[in-house]
Amino acid sequence: MSQSYNRGLIEDFGRWREFSAGMWAWIFHKFTGWVLVGYLFTHIAVLSTAIPAASQDPATLAAGEDIYTTTIVTLESLLLVRILEVGLLAVAVFHILNGLRLLLVDLGIGLDSQDKSFYASLILTGAITVASVPTFIAGAF
Amino acid sequence: MAEHYSSFTKGGRLWLWQRLTAAFLVVVLAFHFFLLHFVYHADEVTFALSQSRMEMWTYYSLMILFLFTATFHGVNGVYNALINQGLTGTKRQIVKWTLIAASALLLFQGVRTANAWAGLPTFF
Amino acid sequence: MYEHDVIVVGAGGAGLRAAIAAQEAGADVAIVSKLHPVRSHTGAAEGGINAALREGDSWEDHAYDTMKGSDYLGDAPAIETLCQRSPYEVIQLEHWGMAFSREEDGRVSQRPFGGLSFPRTTYAGAETGHHLLHTLYEQVVKRGIEVYDEWHVLNLAVTEEERPEDRTCHGVVAYDVATGELSGFKARDGVILATGGPGQAFDHTTNAVSCTGDGQAMAYRAGVPLEDMEFIQFHPTSLPSTGVLISEGVRGEGGILYNAKGERFMFEHGYASNDGELASRDVVSRAELTEVNEGRGIEDEYVHLDMRHLGEERIIDRLENIVHLAEDFEGVDATKEPMPVKPGQHYAMGGIETDENGETCVSGLYAAGECACASVHGANRLGGNALPELIVIGKRAGYHAAGKEMEPAKIETGQRGEYETATIDSPVELGEGGSPGDAVADGGAVAAGDPADPDTVLNATVRAEQDRIDELLNKEDGVHHSEVRSKVQQSMTRNVNVFREEDRLKQALRDIRDARDEYQNVKVMDPSRTFNTDLLQTIETQNLLDLAEAITVGALARREFRGAHWRAEAQERNDDEWLKHTMLSWNRGSPELWFRPVILEGENKTYEPKIRSY
Amino acid sequence: MSTQPPQQETDESTAETSAEPETESTSPGQQKRAAQKRERANASAQRQAEADAKAKADEETREIKVFRYDPEVEEKQEPRFDTFHVPFTKGMTVLDAVMYARDHYDPSLTFRHSCRQAICGSDAFFVNGRQRLGCKTQVSELDEPIRIEPLPHQDVVKDLVVDMDHFYEEMESVDPYFDPDETPGNDLEEQRQSRANREKVKMSTRCIWCAACFSSCNIAAGDNQYLGPAALNKAYRFAMDEREGESRKQERLETIEQEHGVWRCQTQFSCTNVCPKDIPLTEHIQELKREAVKKNLKFW
Ligand SMILES: Cc1cc2nc3c(=O)[nH]c(=O)nc-3n(C[C@H](O)[C@H](O)[C@H](O)COP(=O)(O)OP(=O)(O)OC[C@H]3O[C@@H](n4cnc5c(N)ncnc54)[C@H](O)[C@@H]3O)c2cc1C
Ligand code: HEM
Numbered sequence A: 001m002s003q004s005y006n007r008g009l010i011e012d013f014g015r016w017r018e019f020s021a022g023m024w025a026w027i028f029h030k031f032t033g034w035v036l037v038g039y040l041f042t043h044i045a046v047l048s049t050a051i052p053a054a055s056q057d058p059a060t061l062a063a064g065e066d067i068y069t070t071t072i073v074t075l076e077s078l079l080l081v082r083i084l085e086v087g088l089l090a091v092a093v094f095h096i097l098n099g100l101r102l103l104l105v106d107l108g109i110g111l112d113s114q115d116k117s118f119y120a121s122l123i124l125t126g127a128i129t130v131a132s133v134p135t136f137i138a139g140a141f
Numbered sequence B: 001m002a003e004h005y006s007s008f009t010k011g012g013r014l015w016l017w018q019r020l021t022a023a024f025l026v027v028v029l030a031f032h033f034f035l036l037h038f039v040y041h042a043d044e045v046t047f048a049l050s051q052s053r054m055e056m057w058t059y060y061s062l063m064i065l066f067l068f069t070a071t072f073h074g075v076n077g078v079y080n081a082l083i084n085q086g087l088t089g090t091k092r093q094i095v096k097w098t099l100i101a102a103s104a105l106l107l108f109q110g111v112r113t114a115n116a117w118a119g120l121p122t123f124f
Numbered sequence C: 001m002y003e004h005d006v007i008v009v010g011a012g013g014a015g016l017r018a019a020i021a022a023q024e025a026g027a028d029v030a031i032v033s034k035l036h037p038v039r040s041h042t043g044a045a046e047g048g049i050n051a052a053l054r055e056g057d058s059w060e061d062h063a064y065d066t067m068k069g070s071d072y073l074g075d076a077p078a079i080e081t082l083c084q085r086s087p088y089e090v091i092q093l094e095h096w097g098m099a100f101s102r103e104e105d106g107r108v109s110q111r112p113f114g115g116l117s118f119p120r121t122t123y124a125g126a127e128t129g130h131h132l133l134h135t136l137y138e139q140v141v142k143r144g145i146e147v148y149d150e151w152h153v154l155n156l157a158v159t160e161e162e163r164p165e166d167r168t169c170h171g172v173v174a175y176d177v178a179t180g181e182l183s184g185f186k187a188r189d190g191v192i193l194a195t196g197g198p199g200q201a202f203d204h205t206t207n208a209v210s211c212t213g214d215g216q217a218m219a220y221r222a223g224v225p226l227e228d229m230e231f232i233q234f235h236p237t238s239l240p241s242t243g244v245l246i247s248e249g250v251r252g253e254g255g256i257l258y259n260a261k262g263e264r265f266m267f268e269h270g271y272a273s274n275d276g277e278l279a280s281r282d283v284v285s286r287a288e289l290t291e292v293n294e295g296r297g298i299e300d301e302y303v304h305l306d307m308r309h310l311g312e313e314r315i316i317d318r319l320e321n322i323v324h325l326a327e328d329f330e331g332v333d334a335t336k337e338p339m340p341v342k343p344g345q346h347y348a349m350g351g352i353e354t355d356e357n358g359e360t361c362v363s364g365l366y367a368a369g370e371c372a373c374a375s376v377h378g379a380n381r382l383g384g385n386a387l388p389e390l391i392v393i394g395k396r397a398g399y400h401a402a403g404k405e406m407e408p409a410k411i412e413t414g415q416r417g418e419y420e421t422a423t424i425d426s427p428v429e430l431g432e433g434g435s436p437g438d439a440v441a442d443g444g445a446v447a448a449g450d451p452a453d454p455d456t457v458l459n460a461t462v463r464a465e466q467d468r469i470d471e472l473l474n475k476e477d478g479v480h481h482s483e484v485r486s487k488v489q490q491s492m493t494r495n496v497n498v499f500r501e502e503d504r505l506k507q508a509l510r511d512i513r514d515a516r517d518e519y520q521n522v523k524v525m526d527p528s529r530t531f532n533t534d535l536l537q538t539i540e541t542q543n544l545l546d547l548a549e550a551i552t553v554g555a556l557a558r559r560e561f562r563g564a565h566w567r568a569e570a571q572e573r574n575d576d577e578w579l580k581h582t583m584l585s586w587n588r589g590s591p592e593l594w595f596r597p598v599i600l601e602g603e604n605k606t607y608e609p610k611i612r613s614y
Numbered sequence D: 001m002s003t004q005p006p007q008q009e010t011d012e013s014t015a016e017t018s019a020e021p022e023t024e025s026t027s028p029g030q031q032k033r034a035a036q037k038r039e040r041a042n043a044s045a046q047r048q049a050e051a052d053a054k055a056k057a058d059e060e061t062r063e064i065k066v067f068r069y070d071p072e073v074e075e076k077q078e079p080r081f082d083t084f085h086v087p088f089t090k091g092m093t094v095l096d097a098v099m100y101a102r103d104h105y106d107p108s109l110t111f112r113h114s115c116r117q118a119i120c121g122s123d124a125f126f127v128n129g130r131q132r133l134g135c136k137t138q139v140s141e142l143d144e145p146i147r148i149e150p151l152p153h154q155d156v157v158k159d160l161v162v163d164m165d166h167f168y169e170e171m172e173s174v175d176p177y178f179d180p181d182e183t184p185g186n187d188l189e190e191q192r193q194s195r196a197n198r199e200k201v202k203m204s205t206r207c208i209w210c211a212a213c214f215s216s217c218n219i220a221a222g223d224n225q226y227l228g229p230a231a232l233n234k235a236y237r238f239a240m241d242e243r244e245g246e247s248r249k250q251e252r253l254e255t256i257e258q259e260h261g262v263w264r265c266q267t268q269f270s271c272t273n274v275c276p277k278d279i280p281l282t283e284h285i286q287e288l289k290r291e292a293v294k295k296n297l298k299f300w
């Protein structure tokens, strides 16, 4: 067996343009999966502010001036964070829909229309994301 | 190729767990998103509100389960992706244990956070 | 140098079966093949394998059909061996997992085929050859038999005694396609040639590009006679544009042939009033060409084969592959329209003379499969009879070469026993014609050392082949082999086709002479040692020249109409004069013609020539 | 040799082109021969150019761009694309086109081919960005210029010829042979197989070892040890054959669920898309995964 399968120009010459639906699905799923784990870690980090908050004065807590609440509110007041949240939703929705598609594929259901279901996931993701923009942006201005 | 017949047989189990957790996550993640962005608006989140939810043992256990499955699913997914890129040998062991350590940390921190709300011990 | 007990040249059905058998018999065997085994042309066989498996059928009936189909030019011992053993070999394939089509009760399916009195053609969809080839290769893998794939065998290492019958084969010389390395392969016990047919001698053929008859040419030049070379089967249903075969299975299942006027001409014009489309291949081929020649062809070229009436379900079930072939290679949807078909070169009944154990007259040299002529097909091969030959004779050759105890053969080889010599009425000089390469072509150069010592013989042959290659690569200027090749192919298709006339045959000989002269100046344009297909094809072209000539000489000699061979000058079968095999020996660079009587005495009976009508 | 100056791609791949020109072993005689050869090659290039021009003028032609590389020939050591104009005839396949180019323009153009009928599996190329069998691909269905390259993810030996050894090794590593627990004692008695079961394995038995699927799979590209779709399909062919016994099936499942086996498949479907024999490879792989899970569940 040969050691190297690097064929230089043949291998990477605009190859991505030739990817088929299944390959794109794979790449997108990977990307969204990684984003989600990344988010999971950050998310827990941010939420951890609840730990010191818990031992704060009940009055501060009731007034919503504890460290947890202020952190969240500050973050949520940033437009950037709102936009990132929309992105996160898109990522999550795609990962969910394509994940469902993959689960079906694993069960051997609808293999013949696997490319169609990928396109459907994309379109649905787009639609859901757009539809939820108002909700996410609300109150940011 | 003889080296193909390695002792690696857990693949099937992890694969299956990746699917099972995925199926579980579909429901919970959708619920989570819906609850925290649509029912309660994100900027309305306060410690008190979270606390009130977390004090219900059902919600608490659901969230803990959510945390564990998501962590497993996410970290195992990352691990698999790296293996698929041809990660082998010592490097693989290092990555594996790093990921496990990171997960442990995440779980620990996550549980502490949840406990903070639920009024359970946060250990230190 | 590599060394093994048995060297099998070629990895089609015959070669693989021989190798498995030789290994079973305890030999250290290696396969040397210019293609990877699964690329062999056996994979293209579609229709099926004849074997008398069922109640109501018997090997005797199969033998009778085969003898009749051969137009009484088959040798009874070979035919009877084939028909007796075929059922065992087919079931052996089944035991090895071959994916045969199945009946409701789970047994293997059989279907009717042209010229058979019983539906005994065992099949696996319309891709029987593919399954056979892969099943055998799987067994080779299982047994760990050594395969040198993409090693092109250039010549045999044969000693140089005066009479071919005294010579011994010690191995082969092969060229590693990937690296350009030339090497000797010493065979301690025997060499088995299984290199397939010479279809590329014609330009419209169902055969693969690799079917260049290398084994036949090598054996011929080493002194082994070629037998019955004039008998070339033209398959009546090949696609006009590419020559891709539409299996006889289509007609077996009920497909119908129509001419341009929509007539079912096989019946309406009386070519075969009983069997119609299922008459023997030569009959159908001639009928089609007659229709075309008489102006009833479509586009003056072909006729239609229609299977629409079988219904889509049955078509997909049994002939799915055909639908794909028609679609991919002719752009026709066979479930909705008839397929255009015309006769194409398909099979060579003749070949390297062997007995029913696959042994040639040169000791240590065996041949099996399409390259060989144990004479089971005589003047015409029945559909589904080639694959059994691969596995039956291939196995026997393997056993014999490996030294397993065998029943002595009843068929004699070489110029022994009863035979008569004859002269060739050729308008031009035949053969090499005084080229300086004669010594090489004649089976090996003279070398220092004991001429009978295997290593000496092998080394001398290696050196001779190296010289030949160097010469081809270093020639100053010249023609490209593809010009020579296409000239011969076209002439063969024009002049040595289904209908044969003296003038045209002579014209073909002239064309071949010209081509041979041109070949003296042939040069290889690709200087590389890596995967030099230009060089190898140039060498194959030389083989084709020798074989085209042999085919034409045989056709010219045989003045009668028998089986696939039709002569304008003598349109009847002539049993008084011609119940004999045409033999050609390479006598110091030019062909020598002789004849050997046909053996019609079988184990329990003698076959009486009857009129062959369908 | 192209009618246009050979296009040197900017990306100079050095991985395999490092074979230095004219090494120590070169004798003066060899050098002379090489020089002559080059001269002749030039002459033939010129002839080709003329033929090309003529062809262009009076008949319909198709433009093909073919990948060229030869570690041994100086001017081909740098991979490049050559352009040929081939006269178009109805029904012409990509294989016909490259054969024409070889026989009429440049005899050194090298590729594997044999049967011309999609059964030998020799001529899988990368045509216009997709793995296809040359002999089964109609020129008329492709956009021009038709770009013909060797299969990706395999070492190029020369021009369109790739090293198949790795693929063969993978194929042979799954015990690709029928291995029943027992066969009928009688030499004339077959093993029974139901029609339904034959139907089940039918598609999987059609594989012609062309490696198109293997070449198309990203995972196989990234993981040299991944068995790949064709070998997994081969395993499926035997694992699902009811004539083999249950214990053999378990062994086969163990083979395919090893580290570089089925679990590596990420259901990208490109194998299924390119298979010239329409084998539903992904489906077979997925079924193997489920079978493997089922098998493992038993031991939990
Ligand atoms: C389209 C088609 C359909 C057919 N259908 C049927 C059918 O339905 N039933 C039937 O009974 N028969 C059928 N036949 C006939 C039958 O398939 C062939 O006669 C038979 O397969 C030949 O097998 P073989 O082993 O002799 O040679 P092949 O399969 O042709 O193998 C030749 C081998 O020799 C090797 N080789 C050749 N030259 C060299 C060399 N110089 N050095 C090294 N190796 C070399 C090749 O690599 C190859 O491996 C059909 C034939 C064709 C063309
Ligand atoms: C909500 C429903 C979810 C579904 C249905 C789902 C589904 C899936 C499936 C089926 C896979 C396996 C892909 C494969 O191996 O071929 C996968 C991979 C992955 N998932 Fe999820 N998932 C979900 C949620 C999440 C969450 C919440 C995270 C983050 C924590 C996540 C992170 C990942 C990662 C990182 C991968 C690996 C991606 C890769 O291959 O690189 N997923 N998902």
Ligand code: SF4
Residues within 6 Å of the ligand: D206, D207, D208, D209, D210, D211, D212, D213, D214, D229, D230, D233, D274, D275, D276, D277, D278, D279, D281
């Ligand atoms: S599975 Fe299909 S694409 Fe893959 S090698 Fe076999 S025939 Fe070719």
Ligand code: F3S
Residues within 6 Å of the ligand: D216, D217, D218, D219, D220, D228, D229, D264, D265, D266, D267, D268, D269, D270, D271, D272, D281, D282, D285
């Ligand atoms: S392309 Fe590769 S990832 Fe799986 S579905 Fe086919 S083997």
Ligand code: FES
Residues within 6 Å of the ligand: D095, D113, D114, D115, D116, D117, D118, D119, D120, D121, D122, D123, D133, D134, D135, D136
């Ligand atoms: S030439 Fe045989 S598959 Fe294309």
